[in-house]
Structures are given as C-alpha cells and as structure tokens.
Amino acid sequence: MRFFNTLTKKIEEFIPNEEGVIKMYTCGPTVYHYQHLGNMRTYITEDVFEKAFKYLGYKVNRVMNITDVGHLKSDADEGEDKMVIAMEREHKSSKEIAKFYTDDFMENCALVNIKWPDTVVPATTEIDMYIKIITKLLETGYAYESNGNIYYDTSKFPNYYELSGRKEDELILASRDDVEEDKNKRNPADFVLWFTNSKFGNQELQWDSPFGRGFPGWHIECSGIAIKHLGEHLDIHFGAEDAVFPHHTNEIAQSEAYLGHKWCNYWVHLSWLLTDNIKMSKSLGHVTTIKTLKEEGYNPLSYRYFILSSYYHKQVNFTYETLDQNEAAYLKLLNKTTSLTPSGDLDKDLFDKYDNQFKEYLSNDIGTSNCITLVYDLLKDEQVNNTTKIELIKSWDTVLSLDLLKKEEKEIDSELLSYINKKIEERKEAKANKDFPLADQIRNELEEKGIILKDTREGTTFELVK
Ligand code: AMP
Numbered sequence: 001m002r003f004f005n006t007l008t009k010k011i012e013e014f015i016p017n018e019e020g021v022i023k024m025y026t027c028g029p030t031v032y033h034y035q036h037l038g039n040m041r042t043y044i045t046e047d048v049f050e051k052a053f054k055y056l057g058y059k060v061n062r063v064m065n066i067t068d069v070g071h072l073k074s075d076a077d078e079g080e081d082k083m084v085i086a087m088e089r090e091h092k093s094s095k096e097i098a099k100f101y102t103d104d105f106m107e108n109c110a111l112v113n114i115k116w117p118d119t120v121v122p123a124t125t126e127i128d129m130y131i132k133i134i135t136k137l138l139e140t141g142y143a144y145e146s147n148g149n150i151y152y153d154t155s156k157f158p159n160y161y162e163l164s165g166r167k168e169d170e171l172i173l174a175s176r177d178d179v180e181e182d183k184n185k186r187n188p189a190d191f192v193l194w195f196t197n198s199k200f201g202n203q204e205l206q207w208d209s210p211f212g213r214g215f216p217g218w219h220i221e222c223s224g225i226a227i228k229h230l231g232e233h234l235d236i237h238f239g240a241e242d243a244v245f246p247h248h249t250n251e252i253a254q255s256e257a258y259l260g261h262k263w264c265n266y267w268v269h270l271s272w273l274l275t276d277n278i279k280m281s282k283s284l285g286h287v288t289t290i291k292t293l294k295e296e297g298y299n300p301l302s303y304r305y306f307i308l309s310s311y312y313h314k315q316v317n318f319t320y321e322t323l324d325q326n327e328a329a330y331l332k333l334l335n336k337t338t339s340l341t342p343s344g345d346l347d348k349d350l351f352d353k354y355d356n357q358f359k360e361y362l363s364n365d366i367g368t369s370n371c372i373t374l375v376y377d378l379l380k381d382e383q384v385n386n387t388t389k390i391e392l393i394k395s396w397d398t399v400l401s402l403d404l405l406k407k408e409e410k411e412i413d414s415e416l417l418s419y420i421n422k423k424i425e426e427r428k429e430a431k432a433n434k435d436f437p438l439a440d441q442i443r444n445e446l447e448e449k450g451i452i453l454k455d456t457r458e459g460t461t462f463e464l465v466k
C-alpha cells in the first residue's frame with residue numbers, strides 16, 4: 001500500500017510496526033453542531049482507507065475521538081468556546097448537545113455506509129489519561145504553569161515544525177489573524193494543556209486535577225485517547241488538511257515528549273471539500289448534511305460515489321450540478337449492477353485477474369476512481385459471465401460500499417400490507433378447507449396487482465414486482 005505521508009512529504013510504501021496489523025487513529029467530530037458535507041468527505045475517505053487495508057489483508061484496529069468538551073477556536077485561551085455558544089443557542093446542557101450531535105453524526109454516517117470505528121471515545125471519558133500525560137510533561141519540563149493554566153513549551157521540542165514543514169513565523173501569522181494574543185505564553189506557538197483560569201469562566205464541564213479544577217485543552221484529548229487505546233506506537237493517523245497545524249503538530253509534540261520516542265510514522269491529510277471554491281465550514285454557515293441531501297430527494301450514496309470519484313489528496317468543489325451528474329451516473333451504474341442475474345460457473349482465473357487489478361488500484365494511493373472505472377470495464381466485458389461479475393462486484397463493494405447489488409426495497413404502505421396479509425389468511429383458510437380453486441383465485445388476484453406469493457416452510461411470503 002502506497003500513499004502520501006505528510007511527515008515525509010512523499011508517496012511512500014506503508015510498513016506497519018507489527019506485520020499485518022494496523023493501529024489507526026482518526027480525529028473525530030466536534031459535537032456542538034452538525035457534520036456538514038465537508039466533514040463527511042473526510043469520514044468517507046477514512047472509511048475507504050480502513051476497508052481498503054482490510055481488503056488487502058491487514059487487520060485494522062481503528063479508534064476515533066468525539067470532541068464533547070469545550071473546543072476553543074484557538075489553542076491558547078483565545079477565540080471562542082463553541083460548546084458554550086451552542087448551549088446558549090439551543091438552551092441545552094453540554095451533555096444534551098453532545099448527545100444530539102453525536103447521534104446525528106452516526107445517522108449521517110450510516111446513510112453513506114460508513115462503518116463505525118472499532119472504538120469511539122468521547123473526550124470527557126478520558127480525563128485521567130490527560131492528567132497523567134500533563135503531570136509527566138510538567139515533571140520533565142515540557143510544560144509550565146502560567147496564570148492558572150498549564151501550557152506546553154514548544155521551544156523544548158526541536159522537531160516541532162517537522163510535520164507542517166513550515167517556518168515558525170509563517171505559522172504564527174497564519175493562526176494569528178483573528179485572535180488576540182494570550183500574554184501568559186512563553187512562546188507564540190505554546191498551547192494550553194489544561195485550563196483552570198480560562199477567560200471562559202462559564203464552563204459547565206470541569207474536573208478536579210493536581211493543577212486545579214478545570215478542563216483539558218483540545219489537542220491533549222487525541223494524544224490521550226490514541227495512546228490509551230492503541231498503545232505507544234501508532235501506525236497511521238488521519239485528519240483533514242487543516243489539522244496539520246496546530247492540531248497534529250501539537251499532538252506529536254506532547255505525545256513524543258510524554259513517551260520519549262517517536263509516536264506515529266504515517267500521517268494522512270485529506271483534502272477539503274470546497275463550496276464556491278472556499279472551504280466548506282461551519283463558521284461560514286455551511287450546514288448542508290447528508291440528511292439534507294436525502295430530504296432533497298437525493299440518494300445519499302450518490303454523495304459517496306462523488307467522493308470516491310475524486311482523489312482524496314486534491315480539493316474538490318461541491319455544487320448541486322456536480323451532485324446531479326454524479327447521481328445520474330451512480331443510478332445508471334446501479335441499474336446495471338442490480339439487474340445482473342447469475343449465469344455460468346465462477347471463472348476463477350478471470351475473477352483473480354480483475355480482483356488483482358482492483359487491489360492494485362487500491363494500493364496505489366487509494367485509487368477509488370480507478371476502482372469505479374473498473375466496475376464499468378467489468379460490466380462491459382463479454383468474456384466474463386454474470387456469476388463472476390456478481391461475485392467480483394460483491395467483493396469490491398465491501399470497500400466501495402455503494403450497495404451495488406442491493407435491490408431497492410419498495411416501501412409498502414400499511415393499508416396495502418394489511419390487504420395482502422388478509423388475502424394470505426383467506427388463502428390459508430381456503431387451503432385448509434381444501435377449496436383449492438378459491439386459493440388459486442386469491443393467488444391470481446394478487447398476481448394481477450403485482451404481488452407474488454411464495455409458499456415457504458415458514459409460511460407464505462410475498463414480493464412486489466410492480
Ligand atoms: P470538526 O467537527 O469541525 O472538528 O470537523 C471534523 C473533521 O472534518 C475534521 O477532521 C476537520 O478537519 C474536517 N473538515 C472540516 N471541514 C472540512 C471540509 N470542508 N472538507 C473536508 N474535511 C473537513
């Protein structure tokens with residue numbers, strides 16, 4: 001498997017620490033608002049990576065956090081606390097807000113066939129781990145107390161700028177433009193590990209700690225959760241491109257200072273979804289979700305198809321026009337794949353030939369758009385019989401997750417259902433009374449309405465064909 005590693009700035013061959021086993025960490029959502037289509041691009045891509053690793057034979061253990069405790073706009077005591085803003089907006093407790101948006105996120109994930117990670121950890125459940133890390137960082141001189149808060153001293157960590165590959169001045173400037181400076185810090189890039197004296201005194205969630213009653217900084221949660229649940233050596237860490245600095249830069253600094261060795265070898269950053277050619281972002285009021293698309297009449301998987309058709313390491317612009325095109329292409333494809341009926345025996349050689357090609361595309365920097373093209377090529381190939389085509393598509397769909405073989409289930413309204421059930425009962429009674437002409441008459445009557453009865457050992461079932 002080869003993909004772009006932000007740490008080395010090149011496409012690299014992936015070698016996990018333990019052969020065949022991957023410890024994978026993905027930054028999760030902040031749950032003070034909806035996860036929009038941009039956020040979902042990131043989660044769909046991470047889902048495909050996980051499934052691709054598995055398809056290529058690896059075992060994957062994936063952990064994701066849920067940011068359910070104050071998420072400040074910046075790293076020091078600056079910006080605004082988005083959870084507090086949500087509490088004021090919705091007149092709910094932070095717990096209620098976190099639950100509402102976590103549930104909503106799960107529902108959106110399910111609509112685009114994202115597998116829920118093996119372990120999902122709300123940040124509020126690992127406070128002891130953050131305290132443990134911060135205590136050690138204070139003991140070893142990587143952290144200091146200033147005006148009630150605990151800060152990480154970035155000047156103590158020589159590789160601080162390695163991941164971003166940018167210079168200190170540039171980064172400070174980039175993160176500086178809309179926030180006032182925190183005068184408690186020793187160095188401009190220092191960031192808060194623990195707040196006891198935040199200017200946001202109205203925090204609902206606070207915990208006792210050796211440094212005083214307060215709450216954790218934003219970055220420490222990912223280090224704490226990843227180390228606690230995946231151990232001291234992480235194989236691969238994901239996030240969107242904006243996470244490189246400061247979030248992941250700070251994660252590396254605090255984790256490696258705590259562990260005393262290198263933490264994670266591979267960092268993957270997924271490119272943004274744009275709208276009107278700027279980053280889709282909650283702060284700009286972008287709240288279109290997968291559910292919104294569904295309400296608007298789209299098949300949510302058309303969005304997944306759109307994301308898989310683009311290269312994860314390139315920004316893409318979302319427009320409804322593009323979505324319409326992708327929906328048309330997806331439904332056309334679906335029409336072809338779902339109408340395949342088995343014929344012939346599985347042709348093992350052709351199966352392997354196509355499957356190896358699929359694996360090659362996946363291992364070459366997750367070439368999902370090539371994988372989709374391969375589905376079209378397969379469908380067109382007259383040398384491959386339908387049984388082999390079906391088996392290949394079934395197998396590939398464990399990665400693509402586009403429901404390529406799932407026939408659309410027609411919704412049955414309750415009136416129709418009770419009519420069918422009544423007729424099935426009448427027919428059962430007729431058969432019990434040996435009135436076979438009546439039983440046949442009922443069957444025919446239903447058939448004319450497109451309702452096909454099937455007698456099974458468990459009883460009579462039906463299928464709608466119209
Ligand atoms: P948030 O809940 O805002 O922290 O975002 C959750 C994840 O979505 C993070 O990894 C973000 O970096 C990512 N993200 C935010 N906006 C976009 C976007 N427009 N395109 C892709 N990913 C995004």
Ligand code: ZN
Nearest residue numbers: 027028222247
């Ligand atoms: Zn994170």
